Amino acid sequence: YEFMGEKPFKEVYIHQLVRDKHGRKMSKSLGNGIDPLEVVDEYGADPMRFTLAMLAAQGRDLKLDVRFLDTYKKFANKIWNATRFVLMNLDDFEKVEVKPSDLKLADRWILSRLQKATKKVTEALDGYDFNVAAGEMYNFFWDELCDWYIEAVKNRLKTSDRKIVQNVLVDVLDASLRLLHPFMPFLTEELWTKLPTAGESLVIAQWPKYIEELVDESSEAEFSRLMDMIRGIRNIRAEVNVPQSTRVKAFVKGKLTQEEQEYIEFLGNVENIEFVESRPEKCATAYISPEIEVYVSLGTLIDISSEIARLRKKIEKMRSDMDKFAKKLYDKDFLENAPEDVVEETKEKQRLFTEQIARIEQIVTDLEETTN
Missing domain, CATH: 1.10.287 (Helix Hairpins)
Known part of the structure; x- marks a missing residue:
């Protein structure tokens, strides 16, 4: 102000004190200091940056444990591998206008979840809640995009739906990398420029906008119910030591659409689904609600x-x-x-x-x- 005659900053963010994993101040006498250059060499600059953001909750000091760095290095690898998978399936990519009628349940679900993630991350960054923004992107990208949507559409990439799936994947990945850019600038810049829709640089790319028309509460509720059913089937396998690679038979009391059946069969590794009026013998309950019940047949798989x-x-x-x-x-x-x-x-x-x-x-x- 003294030299330019104007305020140099409108807002100043003062971050928390970074302590060791036990909450002690870092000092030479304790020998508990962490050299950021060594961390970058071992884990990478982006995982370190993301780790600090995840731990930066307002109002309390930051306890830095190197095991967190390893966790978010794995997250960086996940981003790389997911992008690599998408790029491997874009050899015949053609940008097309995707109409609402073209979208299947999983498409509507991920686009709706992306809008909510965009809104939450934007609001969190505007409020300097860096940990909230980073946590939202971690959950969205790993749990929802990678573990569910990408897995759900792998079969559709081999069908007439291929172009629709390709366009949804590119749009969601493009927006995700933009949202992750403040936390992982080097990795996201490298990957984003490989997308067929990329511009000159992610640094100057437009921030994703929240599109309310794409929010679909009904599809979210329907797909969430499917996820619970599939988790239930997987949990039963795990508890009774039936390998996930072993196909099982499922029984359903209630109604499912053909699309819902296909998701359960593919993601739950279910041999076939039979509709019944009550729980058959030698079955375990995977899911139960007032509208529908799902059972897994175990009689031939275990004593x-x-x-x-x-x-x-x-x-x-x-x-x-x-x-x-x-x-x-x-x-x-x-x-x-x-x-x-x-x-x-x-x-x-x-x-x-x-x-x-x-x-x-x-x-x-x-x-x-x-x-x-």
Whole structure:
């Protein structure tokens, strides 16, 4: 101001103090300092930048643990591999106008989720909530785009839907890389310029806009229900030690569209779906709601009596572990003195164990009814 006669900045963001993983200040005497140049050499500049953003919650100091850097290095690899997969399937790409009538359920779902992610990330960055923005992109890109949408459309890339899927993939990936650019500038610049819709540079590209017309609550609810069904089928496989590569038979009490059946068969590795009026014998319940129930046939895949005994022992072991978590969370000294992230991790373990025990108990109940 003294030299130019005007305010040099309108807003100033002062970041948190960066501490070690135990919450101590970094110092030479403690020898707990982390050299950013060494971190860049081992993990990369973008994973380091993303890690700091993920930990930068307003109002509290940042506890930096190198294991977080490894987690977000894997995220960078995920972005690279997902983009590589899309590019490998664009050899005959042609930009076309995608009409709403061209879109299938998964397309409508991912485009709707992208709009909500765009809105949340934009609002978070405007409010300097960098951890919220980074967390939203981490969840959207890894969980929704990679784990669900890309997996769901792999078969359609081999059908007459190929051009529609290609265009949706490019649009969603393009917007995702733009949204990730503030956190991972080097990686996103390199990948974005490879897209057929790319411009001169991502640095000067337009920020994604929230398009309200693409928000589809009905499709989100329908696809979310499908995801729960598929998770239920996968969970049963995991609990009774049936390999994910083994195809299973499913029974459904209720109604499914042909498109929904195809998603369940492909993503759940289901041999075929048979519609029934009640749960058949030697089946476990994968999903249940007032409108629909899904069962997985286990009779030819496991020894039911032995499996019931094994699952009961597993439940006992898990309840014993649950008691340890509960004692910690009822301990006033633990809650007051333990690091916040340790307390939260214990709560999360307790929640996950509670859900898993409930799932296993349901399987045991279903199998016991079969043997009676």
